[in-house]
Amino acid sequence: MDRDFTATAPNQKWVTDITYIPCTDGWLYLATVMDLFSRRIVGWAMESHLEATLVMSALNMAFESRGPVGGVLHHSDRGSQYASEAYRQALERLGAVQRMSRKGDCWDNAVQESFFSTLKLELDLRKARGTRAQTKTEVFEWIEVFYNRIRRHSALGYQSPVAFEEAFYARTELLSNP
Numbered sequence: 001m002d003r004d005f006t007a008t009a010p011n012q013k014w015v016t017d018i019t020y021i022p023c024t025d026g027w028l029y030l031a032t033v034m035d036l037f038s039r040r041i042v043g044w045a046m047e048s049h050l051e052a053t054l055v056m057s058a059l060n061m062a063f064e065s066r067g068p069v070g071g072v073l074h075h076s077d078r079g080s081q082y083a084s085e086a087y088r089q090a091l092e093r094l095g096a097v098q099r100m101s102r103k104g105d106c107w108d109n110a111v112q113e114s115f116f117s118t119l120k121l122e123l124d125l126r127k128a129r130g131t132r133a134q135t136k137t138e139v140f141e142w143i144e145v146f147y148n149r150i151r152r153h154s155a156l157g158y159q160s161p162v163a164f165e166e167a168f169y170a171r172t173e174l175l176s177n178p
Contacts, residue, residue, distance in 0.1 A: 022128040032058060
């Protein structure tokens with residue numbers, strides 16, 4: 001990734017990571033896949049465990065929501081879930097190119113870490129406030145209703161990820177159909 005967090009179109013570069021969210025009944029783990037073009041969360045999953053199925057679920061959602069995206073550069077840290085044989089095979093089947101951070105280098109995932117920081121700050125998730133079920137509902141609504149569709153980003157000219165992508169597709173359509 002070389003800390004290049006830009007993309008000129010959707011489905012060129014995706015970053016993924018896992019965060020821990022404290023709940024009154026234990027930890028909730030959130031795995032997300034972000035498209036760097038629009039900062040849109042295109043896949044996510046929440047579970048009470050850190051098994052590879054957590055990241056597989058987020059990856060599957062990303063590919064289901066985006067359709068065929070052969071050649072997408074898929075970046076993650078060196079976590080065991082991302083290095084698992086099942087995950088690597090899934091990426092290969094889907095035509096994604098896997099890249100991982102260098103050992104001890106967290107900066108290649110800075111955009112994803114920033115997303116998690118914003119999520120935890122805006123939902124006040126740094127300490128346990130609700131059960132896993134309650135927290136799942138809050139996180140789902142924040143990602144799908146607020147973050148992707150409403151929340152404005154300075155990196156996107158103060159548009160939401162969805163609005164940014166819609167504007168891109170409208171420009172692309174105009175260029176292809178003058």
